[in-house]
Amino acid sequence: MxxxxxxxxxxxxxxxxxxxxxxxxxxxxxxxxxxxxxxxxxxxxxxxxxxxxxxxxxxxxxxxxxxxxxxxxxxxxxxxxxxxxxxxxxxxxxxxxxxxxxxxxxxxxxxxxxxxxxxxxxxxxxxxxxxxxVTATLSTRQRLYRLDALTPPEPAPPGRARVAGGGDPDVLARWYLEFCEAVGQRPGMDAQEWAQTCIAYGGVTLWEAPDGTPTAMASVTRRTAGQVRVATVYTPAALRGRGYAGAVTVAVTRAALDAGAAEVLLFTDLANPTSNGLYQRIGYRPVRDFAQYDFSG
Structure with a gap:
């Protein structure tokens, strides 16, 4: 080169x-x-x-x-x-x-x-x-948040959190693709590869209904330099509005802290007031604004 x-x-x-x-x-x-x-x-x-x-x-x-x-x-x-x-x-x-x-x-x-x-x-x-x-077009405006004090929403929805394991790659892969489509982003990697990668280090937490049916997921990155980042929070469209996203985000955040993370971070799309409001209610505070540009022509 x-x-x-x-x-x-x-x-x-x-x-x-x-x-x-x-x-x-x-x-x-x-x-x-x-x-x-x-x-x-x-x-x-x-x-x-x-x-x-x-x-x-x-x-x-x-x-x-x-x-x-x-x-x-x-x-x-x-x-x-x-x-x-x-x-x-x-x-x-x-x-x-x-x-x-x-x-x-x-x-x-x-x-x-x-x-x-x-x-x-x-x-x-x-x-x-x-x-x-070429033409540079602003694609996404993001805000980086850092956890201050974790404040679980009350009441929590029915069910419980569990770490995704060997029986979950298909649902994780499907939800990963649905998440990427919902936020308008190209998948970062093959969906099955993403699922297996996350499972390998315990990087996805699921929220399950009382009957054991998965209702939402949240992933975190590997811990590096003392920090992890909540990277993918997803609830299928038919199950939204029931508190699952907040519950699973609290669960994956608590798990990261228990595992030794000094900082827990996440990015939000500034065009989505719902997610920005949710994460602030459970204890995340703004750090800095970020942006993504696409080039064409």
Whole structure:
């Protein structure tokens, strides 16, 4: 791969090298870097092609003195891309975002979109339009929340929570696809792969009705840098409005805390006032706004 020696960004396909170089930086603010941390960990555990057939691409932004001290202590930004999905990039200033857009316009002109904090995502999107001539469209505005004090809603719906296991992959896979369709997002990975991946580390909690019928699910990412993120909360349409989403979110959050998580996070779609209100009622508080842009044309 060609590298622009004048650019502060260093590109690579080497996952281990990327992990070693960015670990200190990503762990410095695990909440803000939650997506980069969770995707990197999944790639390390499940393999480079868990999100698709294309080779993942990684990048680090280093300051001017990085090479003098070996680089690891001077990383100031990072991105990863798992084709065919959007690139995820840490918070960087507009000039650094512009440098990345200029470099990737030559190295990865088929980039489908970007996800980052609101300011970085917008800066990169505008620069991408400038360097490629494509149209950048705001797809989703998100808010990152962090758990403050868990406050279970009362009364809880009938039933109980349990961790999904070996008999559940089919229902998890089906609900995962239904969730992606409901929120208008491309599935991050094959549905059965997602189910098996989550089951392997106890990452999905189900809420069951008294007769044992699953009524809702909530997943969390693997714990990295002390944090986990509630990633997929879903109730089938016919069962909504009965308190299942709140109950299963409380259950999966409590399980994460009991397992040793120092922080529990989640993203919401700002266009969905119901979910934003629910998570605040059970104890989550806003951290920062994020955005996703799609590129076309």
């Amino acid at each position: 060609s590298i622009d020696l004048c650019s502060p960004w260093r590109l690579t396909h080497d996952l281990d090298g990327f992990h070693a170089r960015t670990e200190k930086f990503l762990h410095s603010e695990p909440a803000l870097h939650t997506a980069l941390l969770s995707v990197t960990e999944t790639l390390r555990v499940r393999g480079l092609h868990v999100y698709g057939e294309g080779a993942p691409q990684f990048g680090t932004y280093v300051d001017a003195d990085a090479d003098a001290d070996g680089g690891a202590g001077r990383v100031r930004g990072a991105f990863l891309r798992t084709p065919p999905h959007r690139m995820t990039v840490s918070s960087v200033g507009p000039e650094v975002a512009d440098a990345l857009a200029r470099q990737l316009a030559e190295a990865a002109p088929d980039l489908p979109g970007v996800a980052s904090d609101q300011d970085t995502a917008e800066a990169f999107a505008r620069s991408w339009e400038k360097y490629t001539g």
